Amino acid sequence: MNRRAVYLTCAALGLGLAAAGCGGRSGPAGAFRDTHPLPPDTMTFAMPEAGRYGGRFVLGQTTDPKTFNVMLANETSSTDVDDRMFTSLTEFDNATQSITPMLAKRWEVSPDGLTWTWHLRRGAAFSDGRPITSADVLFSFEVAYDSTLHPSVQDLLTIDGKRIEVSAPDSYTVVTRIPKPYALVIPALGSLRVMPRHVLEPAYREGRFASAYSVSTPPDSIVTSGPWRVGQFVAKEKTVLVRNPFWFGVDSKGRRLPYLDELVWVVVPDQNTAVLKFESGDVDGLDNVKPEDYKRYAENQQKGDYTLYDLGPGLTSNFFWFNLNTVRETKRGKKAGSPVVGPVKYAWFSNPDFRRAVSMAVDRDAIIRSVFFGEAVNNWSIMTPGYKQFYTGYVSPYDHDPARAKRLLAELGFRDRDGDGVLEDAGGHAVSFTLKTNSDNVIRIAVANFIKDDLARIGIRCIPAGVDFNTLISNIREDFQYDAVLGGLGAAIPPDPGMGPNFFRSSGATHYWHMRQPAPGTPEEARVDSLFDQLVSTTDMERRRAAFAEIERILGEQCWSIMLPTIRVKLPVRNGFGNIQPSVIPHRLLWNSDRIFVKPGARKT
């Protein structure tokens, strides 16, 4: 009997526990003193009030960033953080919803609209003090166009299937040539984040780019081009950004930004915990709050020393659509080209009047009252009222009107032939379909149940089905195994319909109701395709708005996607911070993070 072995085993376990307690280093220093001379070309940011140095702002996040390599960041937990650290030629100003210069101080376009010349800011530097030059921009383009890495920004930088030609006549000039006139050149180039060539090129040439700038890379060796750099990262706990001492942004008094010493994300996976953490003062702001909590936040503003900002209707549009997809290849007795849902359902779904009747059955006001606690507005377009540039105020002619819906269905030959309360079509088939949505989204499930009740009132049986998110995506994109799906479309930066070619174009991969059509299946879709070409091929804002208004009208008439209310966005931020200008466009709170400051006398540091 060897007792020593037992004790050793236990000791090994104990050692492991002790090691778990070790943590990182570094913290906020004293008052910031700018020791580096300002560059010749600073960028002066307009802001409500000039601030002062010091302090930190802490934000809650449901999960931590997966990478600091902004080029390969694919989900918001990463881009929320990474976008603060890497700048681009131009940036989107959330307050005015317009483009502003950033690394490019100005640009010119040739008369044919194809050649764009960008003049970089002289003296702009990375966080290690090395200058940002055209070579870095060229390198970033090269990585973005890499066919093996295939960063998702590549899609934005590909115009009509072709790449943008890039050259650099000198260190501070970049010339881009696009294959054809394109409305979104500036935002497309603005979505390319500039990364340091002198640090990353060796890794890139050796095929190690994907693992460079990972979350386990030592913070000091992550060289950034934006206002912030990584100070500390603790997996599943927190991410701390500290100021880039060489950032070219200054305030109206010529003082270098950012004001704050630290920008901190604390990981709080559970929403209920996030509420408590905010109320106890551990977190200064939340950028995602459930509508049922709005009232509670509004009531506790005084006591909790915070403000609940009402940002107005959000950018996410909610809708449901019927499956009009066709079988891709012949198998299991289904012929290629035949409708996936079968001839009977396809006859209903493909009839615009059927879709209009369904739209008229939905009592959207009841949904707003019950599901959204009154915190939503009716919305009839992909461009919700949250889009300043493209919202037109369009109202669909097919809002709630059950009597008219019933008449329309009767005209189409739908009658309740067997007296069971459910309509039958001319062939005697009871009108019944399933409405799928992702089961993890409580609001969508509730909305689907409302739609079920509303449709029952006009004699249509709708069966809501909550399915796993991954299953739903496979159903929508790959096997098309569904009748109808309740989903939504989120926001892009910039908020411009031209950013959604995959949704509007009949050939698009997220043209949900009938995806990736080789040629437009209906005259209306053909018309939308050509209008969309107009929308993205001119920079004339009036013509672009007119083209979009026409697209919106056709979509509204056709009811391919049956629109539902859009949520009103509210979020709480602790008092005592200056230049807090939350907006519905991501990042809602931190888009101007370098200008946020701690007001004098605020109790928090």
Added chain:
Amino acid sequence: MRTYVLRRLLQVLPLLVGISALSFLLLQLAPGDFLNTVAENPQVSTQTLEAMRHRFGLDRPWYVQYALYLKNLFLHLDFGESFSRHQPVFTVLREGLLNTLLLAAAAAVVTWGLAIPLGVWAGMRHNSAVDRGLSVLAFVWLSVPEVLSGLLLLMLAARTGWFPVGGMRSLAWSELDAGARALDLLRHLALPALVAGLTPLAGRMRQMRGNLLDVLQLDYITAARAKGLDERTVVFKHALRNAINPLITLFGYTLGSLVSGSLVAEIIFSWPGLGRITYEAIQAQDQYLVMGSVLMASVVLVLGNLAADLLLAVADPRISRD
């Protein structure tokens, strides 16, 4: 003894192959893959998706993927790379595993530190008010879901400020000295450990009580009492050592349910553990990260059982391992 331990450890290998095969198969059967979240983004084209699928090797048949995985695992001890983090799986899991072990150890202290004395107490005072009171308490504990007790404790922490609201370390951690750090960690650990520890407490306590009652009815206890030994010696010296054996075995098994056992506490208290990493990996279908975590949990289970068997040998000299 040494050969016994070695043999037990060697048995792990086929077990790991089996477990990895099963979890890989389940991941393949689950609909969709890691790129589904990317696919939902309307700005991402089909070509980009295909290119990414190729980069991650997801375009190859599943048996090729699995064969490569096994090869890397056994030849290079390489657990693969996490799709979402572009980092080796082992790096991602290591920290989470240590944090989970810390929470589990603290929870075990709560569970066993309370279950054994309370169980013994109840067993000694069979059918008394103490015994009945503890039974009632045990059943109340058993029926309160962890989520509820966790949120209630968090609310208490938020209202009173006695404990931090979740997390593992304060933001000011890096400015603290070693003593203050230990205290800070303990304050953060207290509530999650209490929640994770109280749930199994009721069961363990009842088990301890039942075992002790069984043993107390055996002939040798009657003999001991007849010898005139005082009750304390009878219980603690004679009965307890026999009554505790099944609990030692159970202790080994609890190590195996580490990952799932503290998941709820980890999520509610924002504890940076393995359970949360695994949960997120499953949701995102980050397949090698899921497999790595399942394998680690299995290794911990096997080691836990081994430790329990060895402990049993220490507690009960009748059991020989040679």
